[in-house]
Amino acid sequence: MAGVRVLVGTRKGAFTLSADGAREKWDIQGPFFGGWEIYHMKGSPVDPNRIYASQSTSWFGQLIQRSNDGGVTWEPVGKEFVYEGTVGTHQNFDGEPDPWKFARVWHLEPSGLDPDVVLAGVEDAALFRSTDGAASWSEVSGLRNYTSGASWQPGAGGLCLHTIIASPESPERIFVAISAAGVFRSDDGGATWGQKNRGLLSEGIPVENAEEGHCVHRIALHPSRPDTLFMQKHWDVMRTDNAGESWYDVGGNLPSDFGFVIDVHAHEPETVYVLPITSDSEHFPPEGKLRVYRSRSGGNEWEPLTRGLPQSNCYVNVLRDAMAVDALDECGVYFGTTGGQVYVSSDAGDSWRPIVHDLPAVLSVEVQTLA
Numbered sequence: 001m002a003g004v005r006v007l008v009g010t011r012k013g014a015f016t017l018s019a020d021g022a023r024e025k026w027d028i029q030g031p032f033f034g035g036w037e038i039y040h041m042k043g044s045p046v047d048p049n050r051i052y053a054s055q056s057t058s059w060f061g062q063l064i065q066r067s068n069d070g071g072v073t074w075e076p077v078g079k080e081f082v083y084e085g086t087v088g089t090h091q092n093f094d095g096e097p098d099p100w101k102f103a104r105v106w107h108l109e110p111s112g113l114d115p116d117v118v119l120a121g122v123e124d125a126a127l128f129r130s131t132d133g134a135a136s137w138s139e140v141s142g143l144r145n146y147t148s149g150a151s152w153q154p155g156a157g158g159l160c161l162h163t164i165i166a167s168p169e170s171p172e173r174i175f176v177a178i179s180a181a182g183v184f185r186s187d188d189g190g191a192t193w194g195q196k197n198r199g200l201l202s203e204g205i206p207v208e209n210a211e212e213g214h215c216v217h218r219i220a221l222h223p224s225r226p227d228t229l230f231m232q233k234h235w236d237v238m239r240t241d242n243a244g245e246s247w248y249d250v251g252g253n254l255p256s257d258f259g260f261v262i263d264v265h266a267h268e269p270e271t272v273y274v275l276p277i278t279s280d281s282e283h284f285p286p287e288g289k290l291r292v293y294r295s296r297s298g299g300n301e302w303e304p305l306t307r308g309l310p311q312s313n314c315y316v317n318v319l320r321d322a323m324a325v326d327a328l329d330e331c332g333v334y335f336g337t338t339g340g341q342v343y344v345s346s347d348a349g350d351s352w353r354p355i356v357h358d359l360p361a362v363l364s365v366e367v368q369t370l371a
Contacts (some may be wrong), residue, residue, distance in 0.1 A: 218262050
């Protein structure tokens with residue numbers, strides 16, 4: 001019987017939550033790397049035993065951890081550079097080799113073709129690739145050397161490259177989202193890039209409709225519709241149907257169009273999920289009610305999903321990498337909170353229940369669907 005493995009990164013360690021296809025009884029393992037920040041974990045789409053994790057330590061900087069047995073055991077990889085707080089080298093503006101300093105690996109994106117290939121998005125806004133299972137890395141330098149790269153400014157969370165999407169139809173096409181620079185797309189595997197922010201409007205920047213400088217929180221797409229992407233911006237929920245060439249607002253009747261997460265149903269490319277947050281200063285659900293909102297029409301018309309979720313005195317946040325979906329026949333939806341809860345809906349959002357309470361603050365949630 002098919003099953004799922006939920007990968008949870010927290011402020012104080014990593015956890016795996018496993019269940020069969022019914023998603024009723026859960027086996028909870030962890031904490032792995034107890035006491036350390038695990039900012040992101042993600043499994044290989046082609047090898048269910050391969051998982052990568054970004055471990056941040058105040059003493060040693062960044063570590064990449066790798067599991068080859070589904071999260072039972074782990075090994076640190078790439079130690080020769082992460083202990084130094086660098087990933088590879090890049091050319092500085094004088095053309096000389098220069099170690100690339102970074103604060104955190106925000107996102108790991110394993111290839112859908114080869115379990116040894118993985119991309120890493122880091123702060124400050126750089127992209128790296130490994131082809132040997134994260135043992136060594138090289139910078140995808142075309143991004144940071146983009147014309148305006150030197151002028152990018154950080155958002156409240158830092159200058160972070162937090163989302164990486166490789167097109168399922170063409171692996172040479174890569175989308176990245178950077179706070180607070182915007183969305184960029186490469187059609188040649190990362191050699192060259194173009195900004196894809198037309199139609200975005202942001203108050204508080206010098207030019208509201210500038211081509212860059214927008215604080216994008218998350219982007220998502222459905223594999224069957226690689227030119228249609230959905231975005232949760234600092235404010236605004238947006239959509240593009242031409243691979244980022246232009247965006248339009250689909251926030252419609254949401255109680256707030258501020259938030260961090262956005263995701264798409266595994267089998268219905270027009271079914272989208274967001275979780276509204278009150279504002280950029282009040283990082284909790286509107287009215288203290290924890291509500292996921294679902295649109296079955298690709299935006300504009302949204303319905304609140306509340307069954308099983310606390311509807312009073314709830315003041316948690318849900319961070320940008322903390323929502324995911326599985327690929328079972330009845331699509332499961334998952335999210336984790338800064339209060340340490342991980343929720344599951346095994347009926348595409350109609351009802352919810354907690355898998356676990358009282359974890360450390362949840363930073364990321366990813367799901368592996370197991371045969």
